[in-house]
Each structure stands twice: as C-alpha cells, then as structure tokens.
Amino acid sequence: MKRFFRNKNFTCGFILSTLVVGVAAASLIWTPYDGNKMNARDRLQGPSWTHPLGTDQYGRDSLSRVMTGAMNSIIVGLVTVAIGLTIGVALGLASAYYGRFLDEAIMRFSDLLFGFPAVLTAILITSILGPSMVNAMLAIGIFYIPVFARLTRAVAGVVWEKEFIAAARVSGISEWSITWRHVVPNILSPLIIQGTIQFAVAILAEAGLSYLGLGTQPPHASWGRMLNEAQTFMSASPWLAIFPGLAIAWAVLGINLLGDGLRDTLDPRMVRIR
Template structure:
C-alpha cells in the first residue's frame, strides 16, 4: 500500500508542483527568522525608491526598506496567521460537525443553525467587530479568520460523517457497546481524514488571502512588521512610479495561494480512495 501511495504521489503533477511552491514559501518564511539580505524594518531614506538591482533584488520602498526582505518576513506573518486560523477552525469545527452527525435531531439542527449564523458574518466583518472591541493586530486577525473557518469545517465534517453512521462496521461497533465518542475517534474520523486534509489546504489558501485583505485595510499585522497586504496598500500610491512595490508582494500572494490549491488538489487525488480507484 505504501508503494502504491508513493507511486500516486509521483504521478500527481499538481501535488508535486504544489509541494514545490508551498515548500518554497515555508522555507522563505523560516529563513527570514535567521537571515534576510537587509533589515525588513530598517529605514534608509538615501536608498528609497530604488528599482530592482543586484543590491536590492526587489527594489526598495518609499522609506528605503528592502522589498525582498519585507516579502520574506511577510511570508512568516501570513503563514503564522493562517496556521493559527486553520487550527482554530479545525479545533472547533471538526468536533461540532462530528457531534451533529453522531447525535442528529435537535443537536444537529442547533449546530447547523449556529453555523448559518456564523456564515452571516464574513471574516472582514468579524475582524471589524473584534477590532472595534480589542484593537487591530495579527492576533485579532487570527481570531476573526478562525471563527470564519469553524462553520466550514463543521459542515464538511458533518456531511462526510453522515453516510458512515449507517455503514455495517459502525453498526457492529455500536452492537459491541462502543460509545459515540469512541466510534467517532476510531472509525469516523480516520475514514474522513482525507476530506479534512484537503479542506485544510483550501482554507489555508483562503486564510492567506483573508490576512492580506485585513492587513490591506489596516486590521491585520501592524507596522513596523511587514505584511503582504500592507505592502500592497502602501504601493498603490506609487503604482506608476514604482510598480515593483505592488508586483512582488502581489506575486507572493498569488504563488502562495496557487501552490496551496494545487497541493490540495493533489492530496485529494492521492488520499481519496474513490479517485484512486478511478485512476
């Protein structure tokens, strides 16, 4: 089985490309912890608005900051916000969805109506509400995006679990006296993990876009810490005079989202047993 899975990984072009792009993003974020070509927050007015060159690969901004160093550091900020937001969504959404599928009835209806209520408040609106109470910042962006992810994972988990509760192996476990919690942990979740993994990669990509959007309007990562969204906001003033200020952070967001979407599609091909049988 391991050999078959390895062959599936090698034969999935989307997975390999997605892994390469995502790996590059993660590597760039981790390297920024210990090294950047220049200080991502250091000001050097004498070097402001320089075009891309050997000294400054992506040029410099209006304050003389190295854009390449800012893109590297921004990768970690986007990555950390997205990881926490997806973890919050999975940590709360998966148990709620599993509970709704296991119990059904009133509990199922109540959880789904709560999900509908959460969907009425998108991440940006939730961030505005949280910011009005606690102030802007990366932590509040994590909370806002995480809250938006909860109903997504709850619906996915519930939908994938419902069909399994009528299967013979689940009925056998019930006849053996196992509790709903034990059945969920030992039988339900292992059989839907491929669905959750793929959905997590999709939500990860959406979280990066959401974090960039929140930073763009000033509700996400705060200066002086670089953020791809904040860099785009700063670049719009100089879009004609210094287009590189918008091009490089925009490309970083595009490649990160593309890589994660390809990774999710490739993981679906490898992990979903129905797709493997068709292939």
C-alpha cells in the same frame, strides 16, 4: 507517497508551497537586511544587485520584507485552520452524533455565520477588538468554524451509518472510542483537503485585512500591508506592489494546487464543499 507525485497538480503545488515554506523558514535565521530597519538614503530604489526587489519609501529592503511576510502568512494559515478544525470538527462530530436539537442549533448557527459577508464580519470583529494580526487571525478562524463543522457533520453522518460502526458497537467499544478510532480516521481525507483550501483562503483574507489596515500592524511585514503601502507609489515604483502581489499569487496558487492534487489522490469522488 509515490501515488501523490504521479498527480501533476500535487507535484506543482508541492514545489511551489515548499518554496514558500522554505523562504519563510529561512527568514527566521537570515534575511539580506533587517526588514524593519529604515534607511532614508536608499528609499524607493528599483531592483538592483544590492536590493534585488528594491526598497520602499522608508528605504527598507523589499526582499527581506517579502521573506518575513511569508512567515507571517504561514502563521496566519496555520492558526486560522487550526481554530476552524478543532472547534468545527468538534461541533460537526457532536452534530452528527446527537442529531435533533443540538444538530439544529449548530447548523442554524452555521447558517447565521454564513449569512453575513465574511469580510464585513471580519472588519466588525477587528474594529471591536482592535486591529492586530492576532485579531485578524481570530476573525478568519471564527469564519472557518462553520466551514469545518458542516463538512464534518456531512461526512461523519455517512460514516456513522456504516456497518463497521455497528460491528464496533457489537465488540463493546464505547461511543467515544468509536468516534476517535473509527469515525475520525474515516473523515480525515476530506478534512485535510478542505484544510489546504482554507489555508490558501486565509492567506488571501489576511492580506485583504492587512491591506485595509485591520490586520498586521506596522512596522511588521505582511504582504497585504506592503501592497497597501505600495499603492501611493504605484506609478513611480511599481515593483513595490508587484513583488508582494506575486508572492501572494504564488503562495495561494501553490497551496490550491496542492489541495486539488490531494483531493484527486485521496478522494476522487469528493465534491468540494464550500
């Protein structure tokens, strides 16, 4: 653990992300106000002691909404990376192992997904399935499948060629066990690193989709949604846009720094694969 904290990026990223996670966790038990509760009398107030981050056009407390929004973002990050990791890693491993036709099929399918502009496809998916947070996560998660599939195929392909795999075969270990006990542990570091990077990208993507009205639906709080709603009042009540915007920047910066730090410590030679 010590060697991680010797890395400045990791330490900064760790502190920033822990704060985000902490705030998100706190929002589950306590927020200053109910973030969804409207209060027409207190609408559009600036930051004050009673409402540290001000209130929006319905009089909802911004701090409470930024806090629940943090939880929202973390769920999006976790779920999308989980979708991408499980399916992508499985496809990538199959691709690296079987090669030939299956490899071609999986990789061309990846190319196909990569070929479309991500946002357009996400809009397509959410407009077919209907706008909601779950569908937004699905749309982002589907985009992560080829990212992880390609990465897994590349690094697993290298591992399969290693002599210790031959040694494991000679010991009579089944191909399945070799995959799980010898190949997967050897490709974990690049996967973890890519996972943190995609986590940050997912937060941005969800904010983008929600901003367009395709993600989290009102009245639930999401940073992107809050930006969208703040747009109308930009000149009169700029704090409504500033604080959710800051929150997004904070979380994305923190997780990216964390990912960079992890990469430097776990695998200095790894070139980031996009």
